[in-house]
Amino acid sequence: MIPTLTAPVHWRQIDLLSDLHLGADTPGTLARLERYLAETPAQAVLLLGDIFEVWVGDDARHEPFEASVVRLLYEASRRLDLFFMHGNRDFLVGAELLADAGMPLLPDPTVLDAFGQRWLLVHGDAQCLADAAYQAFRSKVRSTEWQAQVLAQPLDARRALGRQMREGSRAAQAAQLMATDLDAGACRALLAEAGAATLIHGHTHRPAEHALGDGLKRVVLSDWDFDGTPVRGDVIRLSAAGLQRLPL
Template sequence: MLPDAAAAGPAALPQFAELRAPADWRRIDLLSDLHLSPDTPATFEALARHLGETAAEAVFLLGDIFEVWVGDDARHDPFEAQCVALLRTASRRLQLFFMAGNRDFLVGPDMLADCGMQGLADPTVLNAFGQRWLLTHGDALCLEDTAYQAFRAQVRSPAWQAALLAKPLAERREIGRQMRAASQAQQADQELWADLDAEACRQWLRAAGCAAMIHGHTHRPREHDLGDGLKRHVLSDWDFEAEPPRGDLLRLRRAGLRRIALA
């Protein structure tokens, strides 16, 4: 499984992994929450188009790239194999980084290797263009949702994951379908959506020596001023099946961070 520094407990400060951008990088694209599945062909095509055209040297996929992931042995099935082929092709012209989200935390080393992606711990400090940027999927900081935090701690445990992965693939797919249905039912009630805890964000940023955090998960793209010069930048989800379609990314350059609408 991918390392997850925050899994030990949402209230505790995690260890912060670090990644230094090579000196020749000029543009870095950051995106999340594509929720790719066989039901989202337009979103898949939007990703394929962007990976084929972007001028960025690196693309960071910050979680929930897949609507559900039930184990790396699923990567040989038709839709998953299509995703592998797309990412492997993209990895030949740019560097791909993957951080697990709450839907695809079971992406493991076999999938990463086949796609040519490098796994990132959550959280990771990206040192680029003379600044330190704190990258996270974001779900570990939604502290008001205590039921989710208990669930998150359970499913991120090695014992739970080992027990799930020991089940036949068909059974895991059914479990994933049930979990997805429960999540969609909760999302239908917007009042149940917890945002990131502002004080916890400030604590993480100060501990990591960063002034800005970039995350996804909430599907609420905007910039938040946390005070004392601290900010958090929220990535958009992607849904090119919707009317109107939506999807954007954040592009990091030496000149700063810019939101780019793709839909």
């Protein structure tokens, strides 16, 4: 059964965002996140994965850059209800980081029950079924055995592994993003299981809205990049009025 997050009555606006890919080399994106969190009128912000460019274990949260992000999220969590879903870059985020940042974990997938509708939330990578090599990799790195072996290594060794994985991902990313998308049949089946009509996800970096037939649809979040030219990033806001995409 897919877990359900039921919006409390005081949530009048809910923001969803993903794929910020924060790192020490993205100060513009981090600054834009800080501004957004200070200014949003939403009562809840749901982070749907790949908030970090890479996360190699919760002991890294004490390093200078990571600690600055944790402080920012914690300060925001005192004003907002923040939730976090794992992505394909930050699947090693654990209970210690989430506690320090004041963010409960959202399982992937999760049904959001809000404003009289059911919205299905995923990061998106698990539904990219055509990329068989990635699905095999995902199965391996999400296993408790692999994660225990990696997390037992010294932090410096894990950082080196993270750099290696990131560079390999960047080398293949452009071709993958053009060739791979979420499988429509898998999306329809998941929506049927959830009793929802709209799937919201990130991962592909291709913001759009896709009809899936029979009144079903999927809505894709943008990635964020406020260090390049042109800048890009958006938020999807849910309210009693429906779904709205807000470019930043």
